[in-house]
Amino acid sequence: MKRILQYIFMISIGFPLVFLLVLSLGRQWPYPSVFPKQMTLANWEFMQESSSKLFQTFFTSLGISLTVAFLVTALCFFVSKRIAYSKNRNTYLVLAYIPYLLSPVILAVIFQYYFNIAQLTGTALGVIIAQFLIAFPFGVIIYLNFWNENLKATEELSYTLGGSTFQTFKKVLFPLSKNAILLCFFQVFLISWFEYGLTNLIGIGKVRTLTVSVFNFVNEANIFYAALACCLLVVPPMILVYINKKFIFFVEKNEA
Amino acid sequence: MKPILNIQDVSKSFGKEQILSHIDLTLEQNTVLSLVGSSGSGKTTLLKIIAGLETQDSGTIYLHGEEVSNMKPQHRNSIYLYQEALLFPHLNVFENIAFGLRLRKTPEALLKQKVTEMVSFLGMETHATKMSHQLSGGQRQRVSFGRAMIIEPSLLLLDEPFGALDSVTREKMQVLFKDLAKQMQISAVFVTHDLKEAIVMGDSIGKITKGELTQFSDLKSFYNDKDSGIKKEVEFWKQFN
Numbered sequence: 411m412k413r414i415l416q417y418i419f420m421i422s423i424g425f426p427l428v429f430l431l432v433l434s435l436g437r438q439w440p441y442p443s444v445f446p447k448q449m450t451l452a453n454w455e456f457m458q459e460s461s462s463k464l465f466q467t468f469f470t471s472l473g474i475s476l477t478v479a480f481l482v483t484a485l486c487f488f489v490s491k492r493i494a495y496s497k498n499r500n501t502y503l504v505l506a507y508i509p510y511l512l513s514p515v516i517l518a519v520i521f522q523y524y525f526n527i528a529q530l531t532g533t534a535l536g537v538i539i540a541q542f543l544i545a546f547p548f549g550v551i552i553y554l555n556f557w558n559e560n561l562k563a564t565e566e567l568s569y570t571l572g573g574s575t576f577q578t579f580k581k582v583l584f585p586l587s588k589n590a591i592l593l594c595f596f597q598v599f600l601i602s603w604f605e606y607g608l609t610n611l612i613g614i615g616k617v618r619t620l621t622v623s624v625f626n627f628v629n630e631a632n633i634f635y636a637a638l639a640c641c642l643l644v645v646p647p648m649i650l651v652y653i654n655k656k657f658i659f660f661v662e663k664n665e666a
Numbered sequence: 667m668k669p670i671l672n673i674q675d676v677s678k679s680f681g682k683e684q685i686l687s688h689i690d691l692t693l694e695q696n697t698v699l700s701l702v703g704s705s706g707s708g709k710t711t712l713l714k715i716i717a718g719l720e721t722q723d724s725g726t727i728y729l730h731g732e733e734v735s736n737m738k739p740q741h742r743n744s745i746y747l748y749q750e751a752l753l754f755p756h757l758n759v760f761e762n763i764a765f766g767l768r769l770r771k772t773p774e775a776l777l778k779q780k781v782t783e784m785v786s787f788l789g790m791e792t793h794a795t796k797m798s799h800q801l802s803g804g805q806r807q808r809v810s811f812g813r814a815m816i817i818e819p820s821l822l823l824l825d826e827p828f829g830a831l832d833s834v835t836r837e838k839m840q841v842l843f844k845d846l847a848k849q850m851q852i853s854a855v856f857v858t859h860d861l862k863e864a865i866v867m868g869d870s871i872g873k874i875t876k877g878e879l880t881q882f883s884d885l886k887s888f889y890n891d892k893d894s895g896i897k898k899e900v901e902f903w904k905q906f907n
Contacts, residue, residue: 563748566719569739570746571766572817581765585756 427644433637451456453638464623468642471603471620474534475646478541479599481593486549493550494557502555506547514544516609525612532616540612545598552597556590596650603646668731670695670853676725679710685711688761689725694826698847698854700868701879702861707874709857713823716855717746729820744821745814749829751806753798759809760785760794766817769823784812788842804835808842817843822847822854828863833888837889861896 433439434453436446456464471473493502509517521540522531528538564586568578584591606621620643627636671693685708693699703709705805714720716727718739727735734742753762761768764781772780785794788808793831798806807827814822827843828836840863847854856867864871871888882888889896 419863560750560752563750564715564752564754566739566746567752570717570719570742570744570823571741571813572740572769574740577769581769582754586754595809 429643430637430640433634434641436634440513454635456635456638462640463618467618467620467623470534470618470648474538474541474619475599475602477538478545478602479595481542482545482549482598483595486546486553486594487587487591490550490553491557495562500517506550509544511545513612514605517607518608518611519545522611531612532614534617537609537613537617537619540608541602544608547599548601549594549598556587561586571580575587592654596654599650600647603643629649668695669693670730671855672728673716674726674728674817676712676715676722678708678720678723678726681843685877686722689879691872691879691881693855694851695853696851697869698852698856698867700871701855701862701874702859702871705875710825711814711872712874712879713746713825713855715859716821717744717823718742719746743819744823745808745817745819746823747814747827748824749826751798751803751810752808753809755798759790759801762798762809762814763816763849765813770817780816784816785820788812798904803831804839807831807839811843811846815846815852818850819852824854826857826859829859836863843867846862849873861894861899887899
């Protein structure tokens with residue numbers, strides 16, 4: 411029974427991925443055929459065509475998401491520490507949840523006016539800033555539970571043992587926070603990578619990320635290209651899941 | 667003899683609550699001062715102020731005759747040890763003890779020699795490559811002492827370091843600390859709740875009550891003080907005789 415459940419679980423994860431791959435290779439798939447009539451790499455060759463810009467879109471998305479994830483992970487580390495040890499910790503925590511109560515799209519509508527004035531709409535920088543504003547409170551929330559009295563005491567001990575602020579960060583805080591840093595980086599990367607509404611509004615169609623492209627292909631009823639874009643879309647998250655499993659899960663298992 | 671630690675008129679408040687009030691304290695070189703007092707009396711705050719981890723509202727602190735009132739903790743050469751051993755979980759026993767020496771960029775050969783000697787002194791030879799979660803509470807506390815002692819601090823500030831240990835381990839640790847303090851000529855302020863431990867560990871005793879410190883010149887005057895609680899304790903045990 412346990413094995414059957416495991417297989418069901420694996421199929422539920424694997425089937426959509428295989429389906430997307432078949433769909434991206436297919437052409438002419440009329441109902442009720444089980445498989446496409448034609449299997450070809452033509453859709454994938456489309457990526458290389460200069461007019462399609464799908465490769466460019468992939469790397470634009472990657473650039474935006476990596477930048478947002480890096481900025482949020484680095485800044486939230488220090489900001490969350492201040493908040494965690496502040497007397498007003500709970501107030502800041504409530505404020506951090508507000509973007510998620512409003513939803514990113516509503517926030518994007520609010521941002522849009524200011525982004526228009528600052529001439530940031532339709533630019534990659536604008537999209538990065540908008541996504542940063544959404545992901546920043548999330549980064550703070552992820553880190554907040556990491557800071558505790560025990561860690562504070564460990565940090566203070568390092569100071570009294572003669573460690574400078576930089577030495578304490580390098581030799582104590584960073585090694586102890588590696589898992590929290592990786593977790594924050596992965597989560598924020600995924601938020602940015604799959605972000606559609608806010609990116610579409612601030613990017614006004616000029617900044618084409620992979621997620622925006624998928625929706626465009628779907629709107630054009632071009633399921634084969636949409637599947638192709640989806641295949642590209644799931645590659646980075648799958649790599650992240652692999653790294654996460656290898657470096658975080660494995661380390662935690664060994665420590666336990 | 668010049669005192670190693672001299673505190674003059676130190677006061678500290680958190681908001682409206684006065685934690686320490688006009689504290690004066692002196693500690694002679696190579697002696698241990700036991701500091702007793704009830705919870706919330708201000709013992710930990712005083713220790714943290716001496717270590718530079720808290721800032722006093724007023725008053726001055728001298729270490730070796732030098733004013734350190736506004737000096738950062740890393741420059742005071744005073745180590746504050748908590749009730750928990752707080753070993754660095756990502757380092758093994760050897761590296762935990764070597765931590766302070768590595769911060770000071772001690773040459774590798776000298777570092778290895780010093781750490782090996784300390785590991786041997788602590789009786790932890792077979793545990794040198796173990797991580798902190800593989801050690802018992804007493805072993806962790808030994809490593810914590812070794813990590814502090816190896817950098818030869820001017821002053822050791824111990825905040826109920828044996829509070830989390832069972833009575834047998836506690837007694838062993840008291841003996842170990844006394845040996846270490848004697849051999850390495852350590853000056854220390856030792857905070858404890860336990861009156862017996864205060865007498866065993868200290869060359870002199872101070873008592874904090876509601877933020878005010880009374881420093882007794884010797885153990886006898888502490889015993890004779892009616893508010894010390896010692897006589898009450900003696901009477902309590904006498905009834906079983």
